[in-house]
Amino acid sequence: MQIEIDKPILEYNQQLAEQNRMALSRENVLMINIMASPGAGKTSLILSTIERLKDRYRIAVIEGDIASDVDAQLVKAQGVAAVQINTGGACHLEAAMVAKALDALDLHQTDLVIVENVGNLVCPVEFDLGENLKVLILSIPEGDDKPLKYPSIFAEADAILLNKIDAADFFDFDQKAFADSVLRLNQSAPIFALSAKTGEGLDAWVGWLTDAAGAL
C-alpha cells in the first residue's frame, strides 16, 4: 500500500543532486535544506537567521512553494537574493528545480544558500537536492508525537530546530519525550529549542550553522 517512486526518477534526481553539490563545492558555498510542516516557521526562521548572519556571509535563499511568491518577497525585503520555485502541485523540491535556481544565482558571490522546501514532513526527505545539511523544523503546537508518525524525516535530519518554544506553556509539549523519540531515530542531530519570533535560543542554532560553514 505504498506509492513506489520510480527508481529511475530517484536515480536521475541523485545525479543532478551530485552535480549541484559539485557546483557548490567549487565555489565554496554551503547549502542547507530547510524542511518542516506548513506553518512550522520556516520563513521566520530563515529571516531571523539572515538577520544574524548577513553581515558575516553573503546569503541567498531558494524558496519552494506549491504556489505564490509571498516568502521570496519577504526575503528580498531583507536585501538578500531570493529565487522562487513554484512546484505547481508537487509536494517537494527536486534537484533539477534547485539546479535551475542555482543557475540564477551568482555562486561566486555567495557563501550560504538556504533552501526552503515545500511544507511537508513526508515527501521532501526522499529527494536529495545536493545540500550539505538537512535541517528539520518542528514547532511546539504540532505536538511531541511527530517523530513516531514521520520517522524518516527525523532520522535524516542533521539538525532539528524546535520552534515556537515561547508557546511551550500554552501547549502540552513534553520536551523530554520528544528528545527520547528523536534519539531512537537519530543519534547525531542536535535539537535546538528556539523561537524565531522572540529570538530565544537562536544563538545556539546560528553558532552551529557558523561552525558548519567554517568546516567547508
Next chain:
Amino acid sequence: MQIEIDKPILEYNQQLAEQNRMALSRENVLMINIMASPGAGKTSLILSTIERLKDRYRIAVIEGDIASDVDAQLVKAQGVAAVQINTGGACHLEAAMVAKALDALDLHQTDLVIVENVGNLVCPVEFDLGENLKVLILSIPEGDDKPLKYPSIFAEADAILLNKIDAADFFDFDQKAFADSVLRLNQSAPIFALSAKTGEGLDAWVGWLTDAAGAL
C-alpha cells in the same frame, strides 16, 4: 517542474472511490475525509466530535498514518471502532486502502465513518476516497497565509475548521484576511473557528455535520 501522477493511477483510484461510495450509500453511511497538516489537531478534533456524537450515531474511524498506531489506540480508548492504515511512506490515503479498511468494519452497524488522512496539505486532495465530505483543518499557529500556499486543498474542502482558536491571542493570525483568501478559492465551504481542546465553537461544527448526516 511538476511531478505528474500517472493518469491510470488516478483513474484506477477513482473507480475504487466510486465503489467505496456505493458500498457506503447502500448502508446509508456518511463518510468524511479529514485532512490537515501534521499537528493541526486532526485526532483531537475527531475525539471531541466522537464525544459529542457517540450517543446519537454509531461511529467508526479509519486512521491513516505513515507509521505507528498511536491515534487508533486513542480512538479505541473511546469505545469506538478504529482501523489503522499504515501507508508505509506514502503521503496520502488512497481509495484502495480505504476499501480494505471498510471491509474490516461492519457498515450495517455504522452511521458515520471518519477518515483521518495522513498529515499533509498537498497530496491527500488528489485522491478521492469515496467520501461524502472533505473536511480541512487549519490551526491558528500555522498562519493565515496558508490558502495562498496550498490553494487546491482549500478549494476542494466542503468545510474548513480553524482549530486552536484558544491560541488566537498568542499568534498573529488575521481571521479576516484568512476568510478573504479562502473566499477567493472556495465560495461554498463554511469556516468554523473552534478549539478541539477547550470545546469552544464545536457546537456549530457538530451541528453542520449532523445536518449533513441527516441529508443522506
